[in-house]
Amino acid sequence: MAKQINKxxxxxxxxxxxxxxxxxxxxEIPAGVAAKFTKExxxxxxxxxEPKYVLIDDEPVMAHS
Numbered sequence: 001m002a003k004q005i006n007k008x009x010x011x012x013x014x015x016x017x018x019x020x021x022x023x024x025x026x027x028e029i030p031a032g033v034a035a036k037f038t039k040e041x042x043x044x045x046x047x048x049x050e051p052k053y054v055l056i057d058d059e060p061v062m063a064h065s
Contacts, residue, residue: 003029007041014038020045 005027013023020038023045024031038045 003027005029005037010037011041011043014041014043014045017046017048019048 010023010027013026018026020031020034024034027034035045
């Protein structure tokens with residue numbers, strides 16, 4: 001018997017930003033199958049990338065007297 005996956009939960013997980021690897025792990029399916037399902041549903045996995053550069057404010061705060 002084929003493994004059954006609820007479409008509504010799958011869509012919600014993808015829309016909530018789960019990665020392909022996380023979705024595949026959750027539903028115990030290969031990542032390629034997860035990608036196939038998202039394509040069939042017109043969805044895309046969002047890349048959760050960390051910023052490569054962060055601007056920090058290093059100017060001292062002046063106290064007003």
